[in-house]
Amino acid sequence: MGSRPESRWHGVLAMGHHVPMTHASHRAAPPGHDGAARLTVLAGPTAVGKGTIVAELRRRHPGLFVSVSATTRSPRCGEIDGTHYHFISDEEFDALVDDEQMLEWATVHGCHRYGTPRRPVIQRLEAGAPALLEIDLAGARQVRAAMPDARLVFIAPPSWEELVSRLVGRGTEGQREQERRLATARVEMEAAGEFDHTVINDSVARATDEIESLMGLRG
Numbered sequence: 459m460g461s462r463p464e465s466r467w468h469g470v471l472a473m474g475h476h477v478p479m480t481h482a483s484h485r486a487a488p489p490g491h492d493g494a495a496r497l498t499v500l501a502g503p504t505a506v507g508k509g510t511i512v513a514e515l516r517r518r519h520p521g522l523f524v525s526v527s528a529t530t531r532s533p534r535c536g537e538i539d540g541t542h543y544h545f546i547s548d549e550e551f552d553a554l555v556d557d558e559q560m561l562e563w564a565t566v567h568g569c570h571r572y573g574t575p576r577r578p579v580i581q582r583l584e585a586g587a588p589a590l591l592e593i594d595l596a597g598a599r600q601v602r603a604a605m606p607d608a609r610l611v612f613i614a615p616p617s618w619e620e621l622v623s624r625l626v627g628r629g630t631e632g633q634r635e636q637e638r639r640l641a642t643a644r645v646e647m648e649a650a651g652e653f654d655h656t657v658i659n660d661s662v663a664r665a666t667d668e669i670e671s672l673m674g675l676r677g
């Protein structure tokens with residue numbers, strides 16, 4: 459433990475004591491609460507537009523808490539450490555998992571690890587405010603198991619062809635990585651029925667309206 463590379467995480471994770479992984483500690487909405495302060499999880503295949511929708515939600519609701527995931531992948535051009543992700547090493551990721559600091563985590567597209575730092579999410583929910591995660595299917599399943607009250611929303615493309623077009627058009631992955639992501643996407647599409655809601659991202663504005671309504675954020 460003594461040599462664990464935890465120092466970079468002090469600002470993000472070091473508030474308060476460790477929160478044990480029990481259902482009771484994850485039941486965020488107090489009795490009688492209207493449910494607006496629930497955890498909402500957005501998942502769906504690569505390039506369906508999850509990040510775009512989250513950006514639009516943030517634009518509309520600057521105070522909305524959106525978890526910043528940790529990942530072992532490298533930053534893309536323009537991505538800022540601590541804003542888009544916490545970009546960490548494999549050793550740092552191991553340390554966080556060992557310390558049960560991750561609410562959920564997964565190896566995504568058979569390649570890099572991604573995880574949700576537990577404490578900021580729990581603190582936000584315990585303060586009675588909503589929280590949003592944008593994670594993969596395996597992570598959504600873990601959240602479902604740990605926090606049965608969470609609202610799971612599957613973001614679906616209007617068609618498979620449109621999904622491919624968005625992935626290719628984004629231009630952030632080479633062909634091999636695109637193929638890997640599309641293989642994962644086929645599996646993820648089969649799992650839509652496990653979610654509480656499905657929102658088709660045919661238009662960013664319309665899909666965001668729908669998620670706003672689900673989260674109780676619309677005036």
Ligand SMILES: Nc1ncnc2c1ncn2[C@@H]1O[C@H](COP(=O)(O)OP(=O)(O)OP(=O)(O)O)[C@@H](O)[C@H]1O
Nearest residue numbers: 503504505506507508509510624628659660661662
């Ligand atoms: N409704 C939409 N119509 C057309 N293009 C869209 C729409 N929503 C998002 N896009 C575009 O699709 C591409 C992928 O979007 P985005 O990066 O938000 O996907 P993602 O689901 O977060 O992907 P990943 O899971 O791979 O990180 C982007 O170029 C984005 O501008």
Ligand SMILES: Nc1nc2c(ncn2[C@@H]2O[C@H](COP(=O)(O)O)[C@@H](O)[C@H]2O)c(=O)[nH]1
Nearest residue numbers: 527528563564566572573574592593594597
């Ligand atoms: N299980 C988790 N999955 C996550 C998390 N943060 C992001 N993701 C998912 O990873 C893929 C790829 O993301 P990219 O930024 O490399 O394109 C995407 O589907 C995200 O939803 C997380 O904390 N846990």
